[in-house]
Each structure stands twice: as structure tokens, then as C-alpha cells.
Amino acid sequence: xxxxxxxxxxxxxxxxxxxxxxxxxxxxxxxxxxxxxxxxxxxxxxxxxxxxxxxxxxxxxxxxxxxxxxxxxxxxxxxxxxxxxxxxxxxxxxxxxxxxxxxxxxxxxxxxxxxxxxxxxxxxxxxxxxxxxxxxxxxxxxxxxxxxxxxxxxxxxxxxxxxxxxxxxxxxxxxxxxxxxxxxxxxxxxxxxxxxxxxxxxxxxxxxxxxxxxxxxxxxxxxxxxxxxxxxxxxxxxxxxxxxxxxxxxxxxxxxxxxxxxxxxxxxxxxxxxxxxxxxxxxxxxxxx
Numbered sequence: 001x002x003x004x005x006x007x008x009x010x011x012x013x014x015x016x017x018x019x020x021x022x023x024x025x026x027x028x029x030x031x032x033x034x035x036x037x038x039x040x041x042x043x044x045x046x047x048x049x050x051x052x053x054x055x056x057x058x059x060x061x062x063x064x065x066x067x068x069x070x071x072x073x074x075x076x077x078x079x080x081x082x083x084x085x086x087x088x089x090x091x092x093x094x095x096x097x098x099x100x101x102x103x104x105x106x107x108x109x110x111x112x113x114x115x116x117x118x119x120x121x122x123x124x125x126x127x128x129x130x131x132x133x134x135x136x137x138x139x140x141x142x143x144x145x146x147x148x149x150x151x152x153x154x155x156x157x158x159x160x161x162x163x164x165x166x167x168x169x170x171x172x173x174x175x176x177x178x179x180x181x182x183x184x185x186x187x188x189x190x191x192x193x194x195x196x197x198x199x200x201x202x203x204x205x206x207x208x209x210x211x212x213x214x215x216x217x218x219x220x221x222x223x224x225x226x227x228x229x230x231x232x233x234x235x236x237x238x239x240x241x242x243x244x245x246x247x248x249x250x251x252x253x254x255x256x257x258x259x260x261x262x263x264x265x266x267x268x269x270x271x272x273x274x275x276x277x278x279x280x281x282x283x284x285x286x287x288x289x
Contacts, residue, residue, distance in 0.1 A: 048111070051086075052104040052105055052108055054082075060081070061088050061092075062087060066087070067080075069118060070084060073115070073116055083112065083113065086106075086108060087105070087106075087119070087122075089105050090102040090105040090122060090126070091122065093105075094126060094129070099125070099127065099130040102122065103126045103130065106119060109123075110139075116146075117143055117147040120140075121139075121147075123139045124139030124143055124155070127139060134159075136159050137156060140152050140156050150176045150177050150180050150195065151177070152199070153176055153195075153203060154174065154177065154199045154203035156173055157169070157170045157174060157210075158206045161210045167210055170210050171207055173203065174200075174206070177199060177200055177203055178195075178200060180195055181195050181200070198241065201227060201244070202243060204226075205224070205246060208221070208223040208224045208250060208254065212257070217257050217258045218258060221254045221258060224254070227244075228248070228251055240274045249279060252271070256288070264284075265285065265288045265289070268281050
């Protein structure tokens, strides 16, 4: 599934919207446990979720570890195989950034296997992609409680920014991801347990953009400054990833808004040297020249 789930700049011909810096109204704190309606002092049972249709002989294409996790909590082998099929369908849709198709399968799986972290993760990402931010916060919060992993904190931060609630949590969410990686590297942990660099970049982009939203553009620029050191890194210059380009773009935008056209021009030029038609970079660079 996409771990960051951020806009593809080549699919758009305009700069990122002022809403979320990534792509996806919290009624509850995102770290609060899910609550059911209360009837006569007891939690009401969750509503029944209709099983979405599956193609006959729907394929199963899941890593062994994922299949084992489903098998461990499924009631029998027949149910497990059906769950594998639904999850395969959902993850295939998420690979194509199609949250709408994935959500019914993931809601069904959640109803059957509510304490399975990977399902809550996938559902949270799907809801985020479809901009259902309040629900995404709930599911990503459940994923965090079940697994202890902070690797989607950037999505949580972006959803908070989109709703405008509890935005003061944003810095701590991003710093937590960075501290996690620092400790991971000290402990020489398993590579799969490390938060992807793309998530760290997107987190800082959300953080900086939120600060700019509050009117503190200088603080936003300071948040992005550590990422801009990579502009002289040959590894990144040879083949920059989308998250590098996005960081440079947002930094250029903030520089221009902060009356620093020289820095903005340098950053935009660096983007055009490494990518074609990234947002409106060419037009903005022309306007600054």
C-alpha cells in the first residue's frame, strides 16, 4: 500500500492546495479509544457490515507474514481465504491510490477482525486518500494503539491540519517519527521498522505549512531548512524522489512569501534541473527571473 500517500505532482497542473499538504472534523481526540453508542449502560454492538462482492476465484497476493496474521485470528481456513481475497482487492486498489474501492473491503474486514493492526492501517490510509479526515484519524489512532508504530504520524498531522483541530500536536508527531528513526539506527534495528524518509519529509512539509498558515512563515522555513541540505547531496541530485522535490517546492514558496526571491529562484531552478513540469515550477521561475 502507499506509505505516504502524497500527491503525484505529474497528475496536477497547479500548486498544492492550501488545505492538507499531503493528500487526504475530528469529533474525538485521535488517540481516544473507539466508543460505541451506550444503551442501558452497555455498549451497543457494532452495526453489521455487508460483505462487498468479490469476483469469482478472486486472487490472493499477500506477503506470507500478512497471510499468517490473518490466519491467526480467522475462525477457520475458509474464512481466512476469503479475508485474504478481500485484503488483496483492497491493497491493489490502494496501490492505485483508489481509496473509494478499498474502503468497503476494509470496513468488512475491520468488522470481522477489529484488532488487526494492518487492517486498521489500510483503512486509515484509504479514508485519508478520500479526504474523510475525521474517520482517518480514528483508524490511524487505532493502528497506533495496536502496533505502537509512529510511521503514519505524517498522515495524522496532515489530517489534523485539514480539520483545524488539535494542530498543536503536529510538531510532536513529526519529532516522534524522527526520534524513532534515531533510536532505531542506534539500536541497529530491522530496516522494516524504520519510518521511511518520505514520511519524514512529508511530515516536515505539513509542519512547515501549518506554521505558515498561522502567519509564521519564518518558522515554517526553519522547519524545512534541515531538508534543504540535501540539495548538495549527489545521491539526491542524481535521482531526487518526489518528496525531495516537494520539500524544495514548498521551501521555494515560503521563501517567495517571505520576500526572499533569490532563495526561491535557486530552489525552483534546482527542481527544474531535476524534473519536468513539476507543479507550476516553470511558470513561477519565469516570473522570478
